[in-house]
Amino acid sequence: MPENRLQRTGIALAALGTLGAVLLLWMVFFWVPTERTLGIAQRIFYVHVPSAWIAFFAFGIVALCSGVYLWLRDERLDMAALAAAEGGMVFCTIMLLTGPLWARVSWGTWWTWEPRLVLTLLLWFVYFSYFLVRNATENPDQGKRFAAVVGIVGVLDIPLIHVSVTWMRSLHPQPVVLRPDGLSLDPDMFITLMVGLATATMLFLGLFLMRYTVECLKREVDQRRTGSRAAQGA
Amino acid sequence: MDYLRVIWTVARKDLLIEMRTRERIAAMGAFVVLVGVLFNYSIDTAIVRPQEIAPGIIWMTIILGGLLGIGRTFHLEEEDGAFSGVLQTPIPLDALYLGKTAANLVILSLVTVLIFLVFGVFFGLSFGSHPFVLLAVVFHALLGFVGLTTLFSAMSARTTMGESLLPVLVFPLLVPMVIFGVSATSRLFAGRPLSEVAGSVRMLGAFAILSVGAGAMLFRHVVEE
Amino acid sequence: MTIRTCLLVAAILAVSSPELLAQGTDLASQTLGRAYWHVFAAYAIGWIMVLGWVISIARRLVSVERALKGS
Numbered sequence: 248m249p250e251n252r253l254q255r256t257g258i259a260l261a262a263l264g265t266l267g268a269v270l271l272l273w274m275v276f277f278w279v280p281t282e283r284t285l286g287i288a289q290r291i292f293y294v295h296v297p298s299a300w301i302a303f304f305a306f307g308i309v310a311l312c313s314g315v316y317l318w319l320r321d322e323r324l325d326m327a328a329l330a331a332a333e334g335g336m337v338f339c340t341i342m343l344l345t346g347p348l349w350a351r352v353s354w355g356t357w358w359t360w361e362p363r364l365v366l367t368l369l370l371w372f373v374y375f376s377y378f379l380v381r382n383a384t385e386n387p388d389q390g391k392r393f394a395a396v397v398g399i400v401g402v403l404d405i406p407l408i409h410v411s412v413t414w415m416r417s418l419h420p421q422p423v424v425l426r427p428d429g430l431s432l433d434p435d436m437f438i439t440l441m442v443g444l445a446t447a448t449m450l451f452l453g454l455f456l457m458r459y460t461v462e463c464l465k466r467e468v469d470q471r472r473t474g475s476r477a478a479q480g481a
Numbered sequence: 482m483d484y485l486r487v488i489w490t491v492a493r494k495d496l497l498i499e500m501r502t503r504e505r506i507a508a509m510g511a512f513v514v515l516v517g518v519l520f521n522y523s524i525d526t527a528i529v530r531p532q533e534i535a536p537g538i539i540w541m542t543i544i545l546g547g548l549l550g551i552g553r554t555f556h557l558e559e560e561d562g563a564f565s566g567v568l569q570t571p572i573p574l575d576a577l578y579l580g581k582t583a584a585n586l587v588i589l590s591l592v593t594v595l596i597f598l599v600f601g602v603f604f605g606l607s608f609g610s611h612p613f614v615l616l617a618v619v620f621h622a623l624l625g626f627v628g629l630t631t632l633f634s635a636m637s638a639r640t641t642m643g644e645s646l647l648p649v650l651v652f653p654l655l656v657p658m659v660i661f662g663v664s665a666t667s668r669l670f671a672g673r674p675l676s677e678v679a680g681s682v683r684m685l686g687a688f689a690i691l692s693v694g695a696g697a698m699l700f701r702h703v704v705e706e
Numbered sequence: 707m708t709i710r711t712c713l714l715v716a717a718i719l720a721v722s723s724p725e726l727l728a729q730g731t732d733l734a735s736q737t738l739g740r741a742y743w744h745v746f747a748a749y750a751i752g753w754i755m756v757l758g759w760v761i762s763i764a765r766r767l768v769s770v771e772r773a774l775k776g777s
Contacts, residue, residue, distance in 0.1 A: 258711055261760070268756075272749065287722075291748040298752070310548070317702050335757045344755075345748040352744055369653040376650045383640035392546040392637050396699045399648065403695050404654045407688060414680075415664075436755050450756060457708070458762050464770040 254460045271439070279439040288352035293439055295349055295466030297447035298342040299367060305335025306370060307449065310402030311376070314396035322466065325391045328398060329381075330458035334451045336374045342367050362412040363402030369408055373401035487572045491580025496587060505550040507593045511547045517596075517603045531604035532602065538665035542596050544626065547589050548651065552637070553628040553643040554581055559638050569704065578631065578700035581692060585627045591621060609669040611696055614678060618669070621685035622662040627693030629654055635703045661685050708764040715757065 275290050282289035314320070320419070346364045347357040377397050384390035389395035432440070499505055520538050523530035524531060558564040567577070600606060608615060630651055637646040 262711060270720050287742050288744050290745050294748050294752045297760045337755050341752050341755050344751045348744040348748050355507060372653040374483050379649060382644045383646060392702050396702055399699060403691055407657045407691060411660040415660050454759055454763060461766045461770055462762060464774060468770055
């Protein structure tokens with residue numbers, strides 16, 4: 248069964264990702280040098296940035312699958328979009344929760360209207376709308392189409408939102424800046440960051456495949472149920 | 482030319498209905514005046530000059546009032562399943578969308594004029610010395626707003642949550658409109674040189690094209706059965 | 707198989723946490739040690755969210771496999 252192969256690939260990737268996460272923990276706490284100005288708290292960087300990367304990468308998958316789903320109406324694309332949306336939501340939430348922890352140390356406040364944070368907050372709401380709309384229709388096929396539309400409009404608007412919040416930020420620099428935005432990365436820090444990115448990507452892809460498999464099996468159960476109900480009715 | 486005629490027919494129908502019933506305009510009009518009153522009490526004029534925050538409260542009122550009215554765009558067609566009848570006709574669905582958007586734009590423009598008048602009177606505002614540029618700013622922003630909201634209004638009308646879903650769907654996407662709209666408006670009010678406003682007008686234009694284009698392409702996926 | 711993966715993950719966490727705690731007290735004595743709990747919270751959030759998703763997927767997988775066997 249193709250689902251078994253996907254399941255095995257998913258588990259393999261997730262296991263690799265878990266090992267990567269353990270390696271990352273070791274690197275973050277034992278190996279990478281401490282940043283001069285911000286000290287220990289700068290290590291949040293290595294979980295914050297990879298989560299942001301995955302949140303946007305996942306949304307790219309959602310938008311692509313949604314677009315092709317509306318065009319080809321292939322259920323598998325919708326299932327992939329759903330799985331990616333769940334993963335994207337998870338990592339988006341991680342980014343939004345670690346962001347204020349980072350901002351508190353960097354800038355002295357829990358929330359700053361920093362363009363990346365704002366963009367991620369809005370992305371979170373687009374994900375939220377995706378799920379809300381999907382589950383708010385009586386006809387599930389309609390729900391899938393609506394969610395796909397939300398995904399597509401979201402991906403079209405996200406670059407424009409990015410431009411606007413960045414432009415706004417350039418006009419109103421933060422009054423108290425303990426450290427400028429662009430961190431000059433030490434090579435060791437760069438390696439740690441890359442490990443973080445690789446870990447997050449593997450975890451996401453592995454769990455994405457698992458979630459996709461679950462959805463495939465769910466559809467099969469539904470098909471069997473409608474098949475047996477039709478047979479009973481006949 | 483048929484295509485344009487369809488758009489005109491749909492827009493004209495909606496505007497005629499609105500002129501006769503005045504449902505949406507009345508609600509939106511009352512809303513903006515009353516919001517003006519509430520805003521007056523939410524600002525401490527000893528600390529803040531209304532002229533300084535006027536662009537912000539004007540644009541928020543446009544958005545909230547607009548949502549109120551545009552949320553009901555498809556209300557008539559949803560009643561008694563009339564929309565199925567509309568779908569039976571051979572009109573291209575994107576023309577239907579553009580007609581609805583055009584009608585909403587006209588209605589919202591009227592409400593926006595009312596907002597500027599009422600807030601101008603309530604807060605003693607001066608609108609700067611470039612009315613046509615202000616008009617361009619407002620037009621582009623409204624077009625983008627109406628484009629997005631009409632699409633999502635069709636969607637929310639078909640969900641169990643109805644109109645309450647609309648703000649959640651639309652607000653994140655309106656951030657560029659608010660940023661560039663408020664920035665351009667406040668610079669115009671403050672009498673700043675036009676070169677500072679040009680960029681915002683261009684971005685609002687991009688926003689409008691994006692909204693209406695996306696809406697026209699995706700509308701059929703929202704309404705088909 | 708997924709339950710085994712979960713157990714593997716939990717075991718790794720259990721093994722690595724004493725080391726982390728030990729290192730923690732050393733690092734906490736540095737001047738910016740007050741921000742140390744931020745770092746802990748950030749990584750805890752990361753682990754909890756991802757594990758939460760893993761558990762949610764595992765539960766759904768178990769229930770759908772049970773439904774498939776039943777039908």
